[in-house]
Amino acid sequence: MSHMLSIEPLTREAFAPFGSVIEADPASMRFINGGNTERFHALARVDAAGEGAGVIINIFRGQPRVFPYSVTMMERHPLGSQSFSPLRDRPWLVVVAEDQGDRPGRPRVFIADGRQGVNYGRNVWHHPLMSVGAVSEFIVVDREGPGNNLEEFHYDEAFVIPDPSSEELR
Template sequence: MSRTLIARPLTAQAFAPFGQVLEATGDYRLINAGLCRRFHDRAQLDFGPEGRAGISIFHAEPRALPYAFDLIERHPQGSQAFLPMTQNPFLVIVSADPDAAPQAFVTAPGQGINLNRGTWHGVLTPLHAPGLFAVVDRIGATANLEEHRYSQPWTVLAP
């Protein structure tokens, strides 16, 4: 038996307990002789005392809604930012802890996210091909992944 969630549009306010929404909105400064808007310092990157920032490229298989899942994970030693390399939306699943009901969000074109260190989240879930993302996260010698499987799956429905 599956439990259901309704995906909501991703907003900074709704996502604030889990991290930051990365988008080109709000205050900016003009740079490059006035030809570029810099939306400054949008993420609170945290790589712990023994890690460093790294940029990786992820290519994930697209999924469709409704989407069933039973796995969430977290990275206790570092934040993790997902920056789509296309204008396609993706599904974001987050939870305060494995015993709490998860929440689901669908990004708007041009939105990325930065997950706070230790935030429980679903796997990368693009909704269209290609599922290309730049990912900024912790690189280090110690393990930085914990997984949790739900005893019953959740199903995310379209907004």
């Protein structure tokens, strides 16, 4: 048996229980470099716990998913946050779930435009990178260091994400 999921717009308010939305927020903008650069300041906080832990910057190249897509697993990082910021102006999906007794609950699906990133808080259940329509690259900031920073959970039943390009979602 599978359960259909709906796709929600990615907003700061809706995503707040899971982390931060990273986007050019006019409220955080300040001019620097003699007024030549707009800095959107402190859009998310990086969390890297544990002795010997550090913060690293990566590029992930995500292959597009085929829809409808069955979510059968989620993961979380107990020792650090993890952020994803797209390098191309392409929509992508963000799938998260609240913790329910050390396991993920029902997933929520957000559609991010190509100018929005997310920072998953430490220990937040999420699905691995979900590109839509084309190969997409992301700057990923996360923790490096000793300790097990990956937990996976496999659902007994699938949760199905409809095609985000379908007419019903427009």
